[in-house]
Amino acid sequence: MRHPKILTSLLTAALGAGLTLSLGAAPATAVASPAPYAGYAGSSAEAKANQAFFDAVMKSVAKKRAAAPGAAAVTVVYSAANAPSFRTQISRSAQIWNGSVVNVRLVEGSNPDFTYYEGNDSRGSYASTDGHGNGYIFLDYRQNQQYNSTRVTAHETGHVLGLPDHYSGPCSELMSGGGPGTSCQNAYPNAQERSRVDQLWRYGLASAFKTP
Secondary structure: OEOOOOOOOOOOOOOOOOOOOOOOOOOOOOOOOOOOOOOOOOOHHHHHHHHHHHHHHHHHHHHHHHHOOOOOOEEEEEEEEEOHHHHHHHHHHHHHHHOOOOOEEEEEOOOOOEEEEEEOOOOEOEEEEOOOOOEEEEEEHHHHHHOOHHHHHHHHHHHHOOOOOOOOOOOOOHHHOOOOOOOOOOOOOOHHHHHHHHHHHHHHHHHHHHOO
16 A cells, blocks of 8 residues: 555566575664645556565575475465564454465565565555665665555555555455455455466466576
């Protein structure tokens, strides 16, 4: 639910594989948030940042998965150590997604594929990288006070799983983000979003393994 927020395409055909990286680098110093968030237009730069984040997570997961390909579901490991104020929301978001899809599981642990951070940023909450293949989700204090915090966190986690923003959607659509306004309390993906994530992690990750 970044302001302006990242707009991105769905998973591309070629994901790449086997990139040796250790995700979890800290984001750049954030800027204090001076005003309420309004308007969700997005930009091509933000779309690229979000895609870079997703690709970094997928490459990290694919590298681990290649070493143990037999598991029924793909495991994506996250760290919430640098977002202690949002530990409850992060845990709840993982539970929501784990209860909604079958082909991917979110778990907290060491050697994470991505990391959550917290702070103040005039852009709001977002998913990005540090430019060196390290992915993170940044959770903005002020935005999480204005919007349902679990929805914000679940929405950003949706980007981890490959979903783009769709601000014109209804409140029932998780990836509509802040589009429906601050009154929207829904923190669950709808049937289409759940189906898309399962499709991506069943077929998309399999394509990544075939990439030399």
